[in-house]
Amino acid sequence: MDPSDGIHFVSSTDSPEFTRLSSSLTRSSVIGLDAEWKPVRAHQPNFPTVLLLQIACRLDSHRSIVFLLDLSEILLPSVYHLLRDVFLSPHILKLGFRFKQDLLYLSSTFRSQGCDSGFDRVEPFLDIATIYSHLHHKQTTRKTKVTKSLSFICEELLGMSLSKELQCSDWSLRPLTKDQRTYAAIDALCLIEIFNVFQLRVLKEEMVRATTIEYPQRPHAEQGISLRKSSWVTLPMDYTLLQIVRGYSDKIVLTESDGKPGTSKKKGKRKSSTGFTCKEKRVDDIDEWRGPAPWDYLLGGDGFPKFLCDVMVEGLAKHLRCVGIDAAVPYSRKPETRELIDQAIKEKRVLLTRDAKLLRHEYLLGNQIYRVKSLLKNDQLIEVIETFQLKICEDQLMSRCTKCNGRFIQKPLSIEEAIEAAKGFQVIPNCLFDRNIEFWQCTDCNQLYWEGTQYHNAVQKFIDVCKISSA
Numbered sequence: 001m002d003p004s005d006g007i008h009f010v011s012s013t014d015s016p017e018f019t020r021l022s023s024s025l026t027r028s029s030v031i032g033l034d035a036e037w038k039p040v041r042a043h044q045p046n047f048p049t050v051l052l053l054q055i056a057c058r059l060d061s062h063r064s065i066v067f068l069l070d071l072s073e074i075l076l077p078s079v080y081h082l083l084r085d086v087f088l089s090p091h092i093l094k095l096g097f098r099f100k101q102d103l104l105y106l107s108s109t110f111r112s113q114g115c116d117s118g119f120d121r122v123e124p125f126l127d128i129a130t131i132y133s134h135l136h137h138k139q140t141t142r143k144t145k146v147t148k149s150l151s152f153i154c155e156e157l158l159g160m161s162l163s164k165e166l167q168c169s170d171w172s173l174r175p176l177t178k179d180q181r182t183y184a185a186i187d188a189l190c191l192i193e194i195f196n197v198f199q200l201r202v203l204k205e206e207m208v209r210a211t212t213i214e215y216p217q218r219p220h221a222e223q224g225i226s227l228r229k230s231s232w233v234t235l236p237m238d239y240t241l242l243q244i245v246r247g248y249s250d251k252i253v254l255t256e257s258d259g260k261p262g263t264s265k266k267k268g269k270r271k272s273s274t275g276f277t278c279k280e281k282r283v284d285d286i287d288e289w290r291g292p293a294p295w296d297y298l299l300g301g302d303g304f305p306k307f308l309c310d311v312m313v314e315g316l317a318k319h320l321r322c323v324g325i326d327a328a329v330p331y332s333r334k335p336e337t338r339e340l341i342d343q344a345i346k347e348k349r350v351l352l353t354r355d356a357k358l359l360r361h362e363y364l365l366g367n368q369i370y371r372v373k374s375l376l377k378n379d380q381l382i383e384v385i386e387t388f389q390l391k392i393c394e395d396q397l398m399s400r401c402t403k404c405n406g407r408f409i410q411k412p413l414s415i416e417e418a419i420e421a422a423k424g425f426q427v428i429p430n431c432l433f434d435r436n437i438e439f440w441q442c443t444d445c446n447q448l449y450w451e452g453t454q455y456h457n458a459v460q461k462f463i464d465v466c467k468i469s470s471a
Contacts (some may be wrong), residue, residue, distance in 0.1 A: 005186045006064065006066055006067070006275070007064045007067075007068065007181055007182070007183075008020060008021065008065065008066070008067045009064050009067075009068045009070060009176075009181065010067055010068065010069045010070060010074065011070040011073040011074055012073070013073060013074065013075070013078045013079065017067070020065075021055070021067045021069075022065075022082065023329070024057040024059065024065055024067070024307070025055075025057060025082075025086055025092070025455070027059060028057035028058055028059060028092065028321075029058070029091060029092060029093060029238070029241055030057075030058040030060075030092070030093045030095065030195060030241070031053060031055055031056060031057050031058065031086070031092055031093075031094055031095065031120075031192075032054075032055070032056035032095045032096070032188040032190075032191030032192045032195075033053070033054065033056075033095065033096045033099055033102070033188065033191075033395060033431050034053075034054040034096065034097070034099075034102065034184070034187045034188045034191065034287075035050045035052065035053050035054065035102040035105065035106055036050070036052040036054070036171045036184060037049060037050050037051055037052075037225050038051060038170055038171050038172040038257060039168045046108075047104065047105050047108040047109075048105055049071075049105075049108075049112070050071055050102070050105050050106045050109045051070075051071055051171045051172055052068055052069065052070060052072075052171055052176075052184055053068075053069040053071055053083075053106065053183050054066065054067070054068055054069075054187060054188035055067045055069065055086075055188065056185070056188035056192050057191050058193060060177045061196070063318060064189055064192050066185040066189050067326060068176075068181060068184055068185065069175075071109065071313070072172065072174065072321055073174070073224035074089075074347075075113075076109070076110050076113040076115060077113065077115055079115055080110055080115045081319060082201055083119070083260055085120060087119055087121065087122045088121060088122075088123065090123075090124065091236050091237055092235070093124050093125075093126060093241065093244070093245055093249060094122050094123075094124065094125045094126070095125075095126055095127075095128060095191040095192065095194075095195050096122075096125065096127060096128065096191065097127065097128045097129060097150045097191065098127060098129055099122065099125070099127070099252060100252050100254070100381075103252055103254060104254060104258055106118075106119060107119040107120065107254060109329040110394070119254070120253065120254045121251065121252065121253050121254070122251060122252040123249070123251030123252070124250070124251065125246045125248075125249060125250055125251050125252050126195070126248060126249050127250065128150065128153060128191055128194050128195070129148065129153075130250070131194060131195065131198045131274055131375075132148055132156075132157070132194075132381065133373065134151045134198070134200065134248075134373075134374055134375040134376065135157070135197070135201065149277075150162060150187070150190070151163070151164055152302060153194060154190050154193075154194070157194055157197050158190065158193055158194065158197070160190075162186065162190060163183070164387070166179060166180055166183040167183075180210055180386045189353075190432045199240075199241070199244060201376075202243075202244055202248075202304060202376065203240060203378070205376050205378060234282055240413075247315065247375070248375045248376075250354075253306060263269070266449060289367075289370050289387050289388070290367060291367055291388075292369060293305065293350055293368075293388060294306075294348040294350065294367065294368055295348065296314065301348065304326065305325055305326065305350075305388060306326040306328070306347065306348060306349045307320060307325065307326065307328070307349055307350050307351075307352050308327075308328050308330070308340070308343055308344045308347065308350070308351045308352065309327055309328070309329055309352045309353075310329075310330060310340060310351065310352070310353045310355065310358070311329075311330065311333070311334075311335075312353055312355055313352050313353060313354055313372050313380060314329055314356040315377045316352060316372065316377055316380045316384070317329050317405070318377075318378070318402050319377050319378070319381040319462075320381065321400040321401065321402050321405055322386065322397065322398060322400075322402060322458060323385075323392050323396060323397055323460055323462050323466060324392070324396030324397060324398075324399040324400055324413045325390065325396075325400075326400070326405065327405060328347065328405055329347060329405075330343065330344075331343060337358065337361060338395075340358070341364050341365060342360055344365060344368050344369070345364075345365070345368065348368075349368065350367075350368050350369065350370055350388070351365060351368055351369045351370070352370055352372055352384065353369070353370075353371055353372065354371060354373075355371075356371060358371075359371060363391070370387065372384065372386075378465050381465060381466070382465065383468070385466065392462075392466045392468060393468065394459075394463060394468050397458075397459050397462050397463070397468075398449070398455060398458060398459055401442035401444065401447055402450075403410065403442070403445055403447050404442060404444050404445040404447070405444075406442040406443050406444030407442070407443050407444075408440040408441065408442060408449070409445065412438035412439060412440060413438070413439040413440065413441060413448075414439075415439070417439070418439035418441075418448055418450070420429075421439075421446065421448060422448055425446060426447070426448050428448070428450075437450050437451045437452070438451055439449065
């Protein structure tokens with residue numbers, strides 16, 4: 001990863017470099033973000049001023065370009081609207097390494113130069129620390145809380161050493177040295193390289209999934225991404241990237257309390273050998289599942305696991321159904337928090353989510369909420385099975401309706417019974433009439449299923465994913 005030929009230093013909006021930055025942003029669906037500021041003394045009353053903003057633009061799967069935006073020279077109001085639109089554009093996935101602190105300092109810097117509202121949000125956003133946590137979920141235990149540095153992640157995923165010697169250098173001095181420019185560019189560029197590894201993994205998983213079970217897709221606006229109007233136009237994401245954004249992205253939102261220097265977490269900083277404080281970001285710890293579950297016999301339950309998957313893990317609900325686990329989804333497409341809580345309590349389900357904010361309502365749900373840490377559906381399924389110690393056997397596979405979560409009629413239907421049941425409701429392919437296969441029907445929605453190639457592929461997939469051994 002050598003960025004020396006693709007670094008553009010932008011210090012004026014009248015420069016050719018700025019024109020190229022604007023053009024590249026309109027053609028990029030993935031960008032990496034990082035920021036640098038002058039090292040500050042501990043307990044400084046004000047946030048440090050961001051002096052350099054690094055933006056790495058992925059032009060295609062093989063080419064990226066890095067822009068170093070010199071915020072000490074450029075007029076900040078002249079680039080404020082461009083950056084704000086980029087941060088909020090639903091067509092650009094933003095990558096960062098625990099970028100919330102950077103955004104906080106960046107917002108403070110722009111507000112100090114007359115941009116009253118600053119920046120309070122970045123979405124869709126995907127944290128490199130989260131990507132790493134997902135890719136290595138199977139190799140780590142959930143009781144081990146390990147925060148990996150960006151240099152460690154680069155070494156492990158990309159096989160390259162990322163030196164941090166210049167992190168605490170004086171970024172206020174101009175001109176920046178060649179080594180400083182290269183260091184700053186690599187810090188942003190490596191985010192895209194790591195995402196490329198992750199995207200390849202996701203695409204392989206999705207290709208396997210597509211050959212087994214077909215899942216309905218939801219409109220983009222229903223994925224939690226705000227579609228904001230803007231005069232600044234970018235190219236829409238391609239289908240595969242859009243699927244990643246829908247399934248795995250998050251957002252950064254600054255609150256009013258974040259805007260006060262006294263409330264910043266001291267644990268997110270470290271001191272260099274010179275006595276200055278340098279940026280070092282961290283991920284908040286999330287409580288583990290403590291149990292027992294509401295279906296436990298000790299609590300008067302029936303012993304049968306039941307889950308409620310919110311919209312962020314709706315794909316996990318379908319996977320749970322495929323292995324015979326009762327997994328419901330919210331009554332409405334955009335449920336309020338109170339609705340989720342009421343449904344979980346009423347139906348005695350454990351609420352599964354990836355939204356850490358929902359954990360604030362644990363006092364209402366007790367042992368009925370769990371935050372899923374994995375990103376991909378197969379890994380989420382394994383995480384839930386291991387966390388709740390679910391027992392999965394081959395006889396359970398494909399015993400629930402993936403469409404509505406209903407149970408199948410226990411006695412298989414004959415071809416004649418299936419044809420009668422399908423009248424005016426479902427079309428049975430003619431090629432099945434001459435084959436000796438069995439049909440099942442959902443007791444709730446009347447959907448018909450049969451032992452076709454798709455069925456056998458799905459069974460084999462979940463035998464492999466769940467590591468079910470044949471008796």
